[in-house]
Amino acid sequence: MAIDFTFPPEVEDARLLVRKFMHDTVRPKMAELRGSKAGRDVWGKEIRALRDAAKERGLWCPHMPEEFGGMGLGHTAVAAMSAEAVKTPFGPYLINCQAPDEGNMHTLLHFGTEEQKEKWLRPLCEGTMRSCFSMTEPEVAGSDPTQIQTTAVEDGDEWVINGHKWFTSGAHGADFAIVIARTDPDADIAQARNSAFIVPTKSPGFEIVRDVQTMGGGGGHPELKYTDVRVPKENMLGERGGGHKLGQVRLGPARLAHCMRWIGQIEQALEMLVDRAQKRFAHGSMLSEKQGIQWMMSESALELYASKLMVLHAAYKIENNMDFRAEVSMAKHHVANTLWKTVDRALQVHGALGYSNDTPLAQMLIQARWSRLADGADEVHLMRIAEMVMRSYNETGSVNHAVGDLPI
Numbered sequence: 403m404a405i406d407f408t409f410p411p412e413v414e415d416a417r418l419l420v421r422k423f424m425h426d427t428v429r430p431k432m433a434e435l436r437g438s439k440a441g442r443d444v445w446g447k448e449i450r451a452l453r454d455a456a457k458e459r460g461l462w463c464p465h466m467p468e469e470f471g472g473m474g475l476g477h478t479a480v481a482a483m484s485a486e487a488v489k490t491p492f493g494p495y496l497i498n499c500q501a502p503d504e505g506n507m508h509t510l511l512h513f514g515t516e517e518q519k520e521k522w523l524r525p526l527c528e529g530t531m532r533s534c535f536s537m538t539e540p541e542v543a544g545s546d547p548t549q550i551q552t553t554a555v556e557d558g559d560e561w562v563i564n565g566h567k568w569f570t571s572g573a574h575g576a577d578f579a580i581v582i583a584r585t586d587p588d589a590d591i592a593q594a595r596n597s598a599f600i601v602p603t604k605s606p607g608f609e610i611v612r613d614v615q616t617m618g619g620g621g622g623h624p625e626l627k628y629t630d631v632r633v634p635k636e637n638m639l640g641e642r643g644g645g646h647k648l649g650q651v652r653l654g655p656a657r658l659a660h661c662m663r664w665i666g667q668i669e670q671a672l673e674m675l676v677d678r679a680q681k682r683f684a685h686g687s688m689l690s691e692k693q694g695i696q697w698m699m700s701e702s703a704l705e706l707y708a709s710k711l712m713v714l715h716a717a718y719k720i721e722n723n724m725d726f727r728a729e730v731s732m733a734k735h736h737v738a739n740t741l742w743k744t745v746d747r748a749l750q751v752h753g754a755l756g757y758s759n760d761t762p763l764a765q766m767l768i769q770a771r772w773s774r775l776a777d778g779a780d781e782v783h784l785m786r787i788a789e790m791v792m793r794s795y796n797e798t799g800s801v802n803h804a805v806g807d808l809p810i
């Protein structure tokens with residue numbers, strides 16, 4: 403039998419090492435900082451020190467090859483490490499595996515020239531640079547990138563970029579942006595109109611217009627203007643007209659990486675639900691003895707189990723160069739909705755305490771909400787899954803190819 407759900411010892415060792423590092427080193431430091439009411443500069447210094455400590459232990463860039471200072475792990479192993487890291491605040495950042503840098507690293511590794519890799523990917527991997535991904539625009543539907551209005555026009559040895567973006571996460575403090583812009587408005591197919599560019603954020607004309615205030619606060623997803631921003635020809639990333647494809651290739655593993663982090667949070671929420679239900683007494687019995695509460699536990703457990711299997715299977719398909727589109731879409735949809743439902747149930751069982759900021763649940767619920775609309779809204783994934791199911795049926799007489807292509 404080729405089916406084996408155990409990890410090889412080196413992956414299991416790495417996962418347990420992350421757990422130990424987060425538990426023994428990071429959490430006590432976070433508790434100390436919170437208790438001391440330290441300012442931003444102290445937090446910054448301590449976070450840098452924790453990143454150095456992670457690096458020293460070899461817990462660094464699990465998703466990148468060793469030649470770029472990473473651990474060279476495949477997607478399945480990264481799933482294990484990410485799900486562990488996310489249970490601690492800043493966890494993924496401490497091991498340099500956070501969005502959007504993580505997705506941008508994959509993109510540069512896949513599409514970058516040797517020069518681009520040395521100039522932009524290596525410092526990202528070393529943790530000396532940060533980046534952002536700038537695709538979504540306020541005026542047109544982000545779900546349909548063929549409508550992008552930002553333009554890039556050739557002028558001698560340069561491209562001149564003009565446009566308006568928002569929700570460019572992490573633009574504050576980023577050294578460069580990967581920008582998707584229209585270069586070929588007359589291309590035969592809409593998907594060949596856009597190209598990708600590496601744009602240093604210190605370029606004249608690159609402007610953060612405002613900090614967009616969201617449900618989760620501000621500081622994360624600003625609105626930007628590109629006014630006659632000039633980049634040299636060699637800053638085109640991937641081929642001309644390949645911006646749409648690059649976005650799709652980037653989003654496959656990046657979506658899965660989100661799922662891996664969300665699984666850690668689902669598990670955390672379910673554990674909080676179980677813990678609280680067994681400690682709270684109402685109407686003659688513990689909450690955990692009431693069927694209504696047990697169903698919340700069991701539905702969350704069922705959905706979490708399915709989430710894990712979906713993510714592991716999608717990671718396995720990416721790792722083995724198999725077509726992963728249906729599996730990643732299904733995983734993204736299922737895990738995002740499981741996160742939303744499980745955190746909501748856990749919050750419900752905590753009552754007023756859940757609604758307060760005395761537990762992390764309120765913040766987790768706010769963060770969980772965007773998971774259902776960013777990186778492919780629920781409805782868009784459902785549309786793509788339906789397309790793939792029909793194609794599979796029409797081409798092979800069976801839906802199996804679109805539901806994991808499993809041998810059962």
Ligand SMILES: Cc1cc2nc3c(=O)[nH]c(=O)nc-3n(C[C@H](O)[C@H](O)[C@H](O)COP(=O)(O)OP(=O)(O)OC[C@H]3O[C@@H](n4cnc5c(N)ncnc54)[C@H](O)[C@@H]3O)c2cc1C
Nearest residue numbers: 535536537538543544545569570571772775776777779781
């Ligand atoms: C927290 C957060 C971080 C983000 N980070 C980034 C980033 O770093 N870089 C970046 O470029 N973008 C980023 N985004 C933007 C994100 O990618 C877009 O929000 C997403 O692509 C949807 O685009 P939109 O907001 O324009 O919604 P629209 O495209 O206008 O869609 C709105 C709604 O319409 C419905 N819909 C759309 N298409 C269909 C369809 N075919 N069938 C049925 N219903 C449909 C869905 O319900 C969807 O939610 C971020 C967003 C959030 C919330």
